[in-house]
Amino acid sequence: MTSKKPGKKNTAKNSLDLINIRWRKIKNKFIITNDFGYYLSLNQKEFNDLIYKNKVSEKLKEELISKGFIKTHMDFDDLFSRWKNSNSYLFWGPSLHILVTTLRCNHKCVYCQSQAVGISNDKTDMPTSIAKKSVDIAFYSTAPVLTFEFQGGEPLYNWETVSKAIKYIREKEKNSDKKINISIVSNFSVMDEKKAKFLMENEVSICTSLDGPEKLHNKNRIYTQANSYRETIKWLKYFNSMHDNQTNLSYRIFKPSALTTISCDSLKYHKEIIDEFVKNDLNTIFLRPLSPIGFAKKMWNKIGYDSKSFLKFYKDSLNYILSLNKKGIDIKEKTAIMLLNKILNAKDSGFVDLRCPCGAGIGQVAYNHNGDIYTCDEGRMVGWEGEDIFKIGTVKDSYKKIINSLTTRTCAITSNLENQFTCSRCAYRPYCGVCPVINYESQNDIWGNNLSSERCKIFMGIFDIIFELMEDPKNMEIFNSWVEDKKEITV
Amino acid sequence: MKYETFEDLYSYEALNIAKNIIKDGESVVITKLKNKNIINIDCENSEKIFKELMNEALNQQCRIDLSKKNFKVSQMIITKALISALGEEPKNKKRGRK
Numbered sequence: 001m002t003s004k005k006p007g008k009k010n011t012a013k014n015s016l017d018l019i020n021i022r023w024r025k026i027k028n029k030f031i032i033t034n035d036f037g038y039y040l041s042l043n044q045k046e047f048n049d050l051i052y053k054n055k056v057s058e059k060l061k062e063e064l065i066s067k068g069f070i071k072t073h074m075d076f077d078d079l080f081s082r083w084k085n086s087n088s089y090l091f092w093g094p095s096l097h098i099l100v101t102t103l104r105c106n107h108k109c110v111y112c113q114s115q116a117v118g119i120s121n122d123k124t125d126m127p128t129s130i131a132k133k134s135v136d137i138a139f140y141s142t143a144p145v146l147t148f149e150f151q152g153g154e155p156l157y158n159w160e161t162v163s164k165a166i167k168y169i170r171e172k173e174k175n176s177d178k179k180i181n182i183s184i185v186s187n188f189s190v191m192d193e194k195k196a197k198f199l200m201e202n203e204v205s206i207c208t209s210l211d212g213p214e215k216l217h218n219k220n221r222i223y224t225q226a227n228s229y230r231e232t233i234k235w236l237k238y239f240n241s242m243h244d245n246q247t248n249l250s251y252r253i254f255k256p257s258a259l260t261t262i263s264c265d266s267l268k269y270h271k272e273i274i275d276e277f278v279k280n281d282l283n284t285i286f287l288r289p290l291s292p293i294g295f296a297k298k299m300w301n302k303i304g305y306d307s308k309s310f311l312k313f314y315k316d317s318l319n320y321i322l323s324l325n326k327k328g329i330d331i332k333e334k335t336a337i338m339l340l341n342k343i344l345n346a347k348d349s350g351f352v353d354l355r356c357p358c359g360a361g362i363g364q365v366a367y368n369h370n371g372d373i374y375t376c377d378e379g380r381m382v383g384w385e386g387e388d389i390f391k392i393g394t395v396k397d398s399y400k401k402i403i404n405s406l407t408t409r410t411c412a413i414t415s416n417l418e419n420q421f422t423c424s425r426c427a428y429r430p431y432c433g434v435c436p437v438i439n440y441e442s443q444n445d446i447w448g449n450n451l452s453s454e455r456c457k458i459f460m461g462i463f464d465i466i467f468e469l470m471e472d473p474k475n476m477e478i479f480n481s482w483v484e485d486k487k488e489i490t491v
Numbered sequence: 492m493k494y495e496t497f498e499d500l501y502s503y504e505a506l507n508i509a510k511n512i513i514k515d516g517e518s519v520v521i522t523k524l525k526n527k528n529i530i531n532i533d534c535e536n537s538e539k540i541f542k543e544l545m546n547e548a549l550n551q552q553c554r555i556d557l558s559k560k561n562f563k564v565s566q567m568i569i570t571k572a573l574i575s576a577l578g579e580e581p582k583n584k585k586r587g588r589k
Binding site for chain 1: 550551576
């Protein structure tokens with residue numbers, strides 16, 4: 001046996017035995033994160049002391065210990081609980097079930113991903129029997145909460161199937177211990193009072209698209225038969241008013257929500273878009289970048305943009321939203337809420353694209369009108385283009401066969417960030433995720449190469465913007481208010 | 492044009508994946524020998540294609556090496572996700588042992 005020199009032993013005792021940390025420099029600050037989703041923002045001196053000298057102030061040492069950065073002082077109960085919270089999706093099956101009830105649509109949006117067809121083409125209507133079989137499969141999921149999302153095309157064109165499927169879901173719910181959410185994504189062009197009443201009575205949450213002021217909205221969302229913007233606003237007001245005035249009802253009426261897709265025409269109008277949401281009493285805006293999938297991929301030269309342009313838009317938008325919040329106006333941004341929930345509360349936001357592994361097949365399932373089942377709606381769109389590589393079965397298959405399909409397993413493996421060489425060491429690894437479908441569509445490879453991925457640049461940039469804004473205590477106060485006691489957001 | 496690469500630098504797997512990703516990859520034929528891989532590119536701009544192939548092969552090789560390094564944690568995450576979705580408990584080989 002060899003004995004250690006006393007001096008040497010003391011040094012070892014005082015040094016910090018750091019776990020594997022990931023870091024990123026944002027302006028003059030260093031963000032360090034660990035696998036448990038804890039983060040710390042250090043200045044240059046603190047970072048140098050930690051990494052090179054392995055010695056920090058007592059205050060910082062305490063913080064490093066409390067957040068699980070020091071191997072010798074780990075509170076495993078707390079750390080595991082935090083890890084489990086932020087990765088709760090690993091403990092159950094698909095919770096989001098998308099039913100594409102028809103591809104018929106009367107809009108011809110410039111960025112449409114859903115491969116819509118003309119309104120006379122009822123061959124793409126989902127028969128009720130397929131919708132019921134899809135619902136049956138969804139109820140086999142091990143998830144305690146199921147969200148059914150009716151999509152299209154314009155789903156209201158196949159009202160018979162939509163209404164029957166909703167009734168069927170509510171019937172099945174009675175004999176199940178699962179919590180059920182139902183939502184419908186509609187452009188409202190064929191909405192009427194009868195349909196609206198049915199949806200409200202069955203507690204269906206309503207989501208539409210609002211791309212901004214009238215001129216911009218109508219430019220993006222082409223509708224030759226009427227004014228798309230006016231139809232949207234008319235029904236938004238209707239559902240808002242029904243929500244605000246509900247009293248003594250046996251059912252809950254949800255506040256309607258709207259999605260915004262950012263085309264290259266939208267980039268100049270961040271203030272106008274946000275003001276439009278405020279004006280229409282919508283307190284959450286979801287600033288979604290375009291995905292190069294489907295029709296948008298073909299039109300990319302006309303409507304697309306690079307990550308730099310989107311990030312400038314996003315930063316300006318978030319700063320404007322924060323300035324409105326400081327004036328007491330209630331408006332939030334959904335991407336920021338989802339990321340802040342992960343960063344501040346270690347809470348999975350339900351956004352299946354930002355998971356490790358991604359939700360393809362294990363977090364969400366998309367049921368096509370003809371009974372084919374895909375990993376996700378984006379996977380379905382790739383299938384429509386002729387490459388059925390993200391198909392995981394049909395409604396004739398059993399739930400287990402679908403989950404156990406080679407495609408589901410392949411997507412899980414390829415979207416595991418531990419297998420991605422840029423992601424595995426990225427500071428945002430605990431909060432982020434990759435999308436095999438977007439990788440395949442943009443890089444011809446389901447693994448993808450994040451060094452050149454525009455999607456990666458966009459999320460990396462959004463994280464940078466949020467962490468930078470979090471440095472200001474006033475912003476932090478607003479961010480905290482956005483994620484306090486909020487219900488899970490499912491998109 | 493004929494090129495040679497060493498298996499311990501760029502594996503046959505990495506080269507083949509790269510071949511399927513790059514544009515004009517159909518003109519590439521890869522043959523595995525003992526410690527080497529022979530790459531035959533039959534077209535006019537073979538040098539350009541070879542460079543693209545090796546660039547992509549480097550990406551794939553890095554990923555393959557990382558997958559081996561992170562094999563345990565990676566498998567744990569995927570197994571947990573898939574088994575939870577299936578609703579089955581993992582079979583414990585040591586069940587019954589004290």
